[in-house]
Amino acid sequence: MDRKIKVIQYGTGKMSVYTMRYVYEKGAEIVGAIDVNPAVIGKDIGEIMGTENKGVKVVSIEEAENMIKETKPDIAIVTTMSLMSDVEDALMLCAKLGVNAITTCEEAFYPMNSNPKITNRIDEMAKQTGCTITGSGYQDIYWGQLISSIAGSTQTIKKIKGSSSYNVEDYGIALAQAHGAGLTLEEFDKQVASVDRISDEERQVMIQKGEYLPSYMWNVNGWLCDKLGLTVTSQTQKTVPQTHTEDIYSTTLGMTVKAGDATGMSAVVTTQTEEGITIESECIGKVYAKEDFDKNEWTVIGEPETTLVINRPATVELTCASVVNRIPDVLNAKSGYVPTEEMGDLYYKVKPLNEYVR
Numbered sequence: 164m165d166r167k168i169k170v171i172q173y174g175t176g177k178m179s180v181y182t183m184r185y186v187y188e189k190g191a192e193i194v195g196a197i198d199v200n201p202a203v204i205g206k207d208i209g210e211i212m213g214t215e216n217k218g219v220k221v222v223s224i225e226e227a228e229n230m231i232k233e234t235k236p237d238i239a240i241v242t243t244m245s246l247m248s249d250v251e252d253a254l255m256l257c258a259k260l261g262v263n264a265i266t267t268c269e270e271a272f273y274p275m276n277s278n279p280k281i282t283n284r285i286d287e288m289a290k291q292t293g294c295t296i297t298g299s300g301y302q303d304i305y306w307g308q309l310i311s312s313i314a315g316s317t318q319t320i321k322k323i324k325g326s327s328s329y330n331v332e333d334y335g336i337a338l339a340q341a342h343g344a345g346l347t348l349e350e351f352d353k354q355v356a357s358v359d360r361i362s363d364e365e366r367q368v369m370i371q372k373g374e375y376l377p378s379y380m381w382n383v384n385g386w387l388c389d390k391l392g393l394t395v396t397s398q399t400q401k402t403v404p405q406t407h408t409e410d411i412y413s414t415t416l417g418m419t420v421k422a423g424d425a426t427g428m429s430a431v432v433t434t435q436t437e438e439g440i441t442i443e444s445e446c447i448g449k450v451y452a453k454e455d456f457d458k459n460e461w462t463v464i465g466e467p468e469t470t471l472v473i474n475r476p477a478t479v480e481l482t483c484a485s486v487v488n489r490i491p492d493v494l495n496a497k498s499g500y501v502p503t504e505e506m507g508d509l510y511y512k513v514k515p516l517n518e519y520v521r
Contacts, residue, residue: 168191168237169237171236171238171262172193177333182242191515193208207220228256247281257294261294263296272379273383277370277382293498300483304485306380310323320463326458331449342428343355358375378432385398393438403431407452491516
């Protein structure tokens with residue numbers, strides 16, 4: 164491509180401060196921004212980024228379609244919420260208008276195994292208009308590509324076991340609430356844990372209806388199985404509340420989480436495959452106490468056994484950089500809803516992004 168890639172930012176919260184800056188630093192440009200928050204609508208995105216004005220003002224959802232038609236962006240970065248049901252309208256709008264889109268929505272990483280109903284609708288529309296929709300972020304490398312790369316250097320694999328922790332304070336209120344942060348244990352059991360006390364048959368019915376609430380690892384396990392060529396025979400999920408012995412104040416929730424109440428949750432997803440390889444992955448998202456820190460640990464069990472540990476990853480920045488570095492891959496991909504495991508490995512873009520677009 165012989166011009167700058169034109170990007171719109173859908174959602175101007177915490178993550179967008181990084182994604183928008185990274186877009187400019189990678190030689191692309193922001194041509195529009197959208198939000199639902201009256202406090203930011205009408206603001207120049209430079210004010211949100213903490214830089215000089217960029218001449219681009221945030222518009223409301225009601226104005227989004229006209230803005231997109233006027234600016235004719237190449238791609239939208241959607242940094243809003245965590246479930247496909249939450250981002251469906253944004254992704255469908257992009258698909259309807261033929262605009263490529265990449266989202267940090269965690270379920271969007273591999274939504275075909277948790278919400279095929281919405282995924283298929285977006286896929287059909289994107290194929291009609293000739294654009295690509297996908298999900299990316301921290302998991303693209305740290306729960307995906309790094310693990311598949313280690314697997315590639317392993318002779319035989321019996322099991323892949325992973326665990327990742329992150330501070331829900333870094334990602335906004337929607338994510339914190341999705342993790343049950345601030346609930347009493349009784350409320351957590353009713354609103355979060357009870358969802359997974361069902362049979363496989365009941366779970367599949369919910370998935371087909373688009374009513375299932377997957378943890379992040381549910382979609383990661385699906386992505387890994389596809390990437391490694393594994394055939395899933397069963398997949399289960401269990402959620403457990405996280406607690407702390409002292410009160411913790413959450414700036415994101417705007418409340419004090421009382422000692423013994425849920426600061427967040429641990430979700431363990433276990434996948435069995437025809438090939439005899441088990442994938443067991445856990446994500447721990449909670450309001451951190453002062454001694455907590457992000458940690459990512461994966462072990463490929465087999466010959467040989469290899470463990471990867473990353474302490475204190477800059478999860479927010481890594482998420483946003485992954486999304487921006489993926490932009491050329493999205494523009495080069497086939498039309499439809501395409502998970503990143505079909506786009507090849509993610510790598511550092513040293514040149515302006517448009518130079519990687521075929």
